[in-house]
Amino acid sequence: MNQCEPSSVTVMIFTLNEEVHLSSCLAALDWCDDIIVVDSFSTDRTEAICREHGVRFFQHRFEGFGFQRNWALDHTDPRYSWILILDADERVPVELARELGEKAANSLSEVGAYQVRRRFYLWGRWLKHSSLYPTWVVRFIHRDRVRYLNRGHAETQQVLGEVRNLEHDLIDENLKGIDEWFERQNRYSRKDALYELEQARSAPPWRKLIVGNALERRAALKALAARLPARGLLYFLYAFIWRRGFLDGRDGFLFCRMRGMYQTMVAVKKYDLRQNRA
Secondary structure (H helix, E strand, C coil), X not given: CXXXXXXXXXXXEEEXXXXXXXXXXXXXXXXXXXXXXXXXXCCCCHHHHHHHHXXXXXXXCCCCHHHHHHHHXXXXXXXXXXXXXXXXXXXXXXXXXXXHHHHHHCCCCCEEXXXXXXXXXXXXXXXXXXXXXXXXXXXXXXXXXXXXXXXXXXXXEEECCEEEXXXXXXXXXXXXXXXXXXXXXXXXXXXXXHHHHHHCXXXXXXXXXXXXXXXXXXXXXXXXHCCCCCHHHHHHHHHHHHCCHHHHXXXXXXXXXXXXXXXXXXXHHHHHHHHHHC
């Protein structure tokens, strides 16, 4: 049997102009009978594709990923307690679908959420090393045990209960092209710069680098990187050499450069914001 139990999992997808990705994302969810799309007022065929697939479609003004997720949990009436959170450029393999069904059917009261490894694809291939795999993201949540907070361009979770690991990976492949990637990074870097300036007044969580879980170590590492000079160059060296991005060949080299450029963008925008405030 290739499907998980149809009565066990709600899938919630967040979209903005995702006609390029949405059909393949939905096609990989034929095991699910409760799919909710929360759209930020797309101007392409996103809504039409949702109607064609018979999924539940909602629209809400975007004010941050954390706020958008909380709004969806509160206003879309998910049918089931366990919810898979997706972006439209992500796909759920059959093995992961089976695992989700099993976890939802046999969930324990002390578990609030599950985190999953995400495989990042670019230029038609998995950039295993240069994308810093395994990167863990909390995506399978109990609707009553998780709330979200905005954190820079992204979000973080407050989980009531344990966060456990899923065995199988989620696939992430953006097909919108490099121009759109850079446009998105330009927007995100401004939000991250503002967030880092706000957080600069707080003591960095150095202890989490050693004793924290994977998500806490990642957050602590970001806090450390935000305080380092030449962070773009340091990120490139970390990803390309220490994390062996060179094993992904030329694609890995270019992607590590792109991610390093993003770090430089955040640093420059922080400087610009400080100067304007002064």
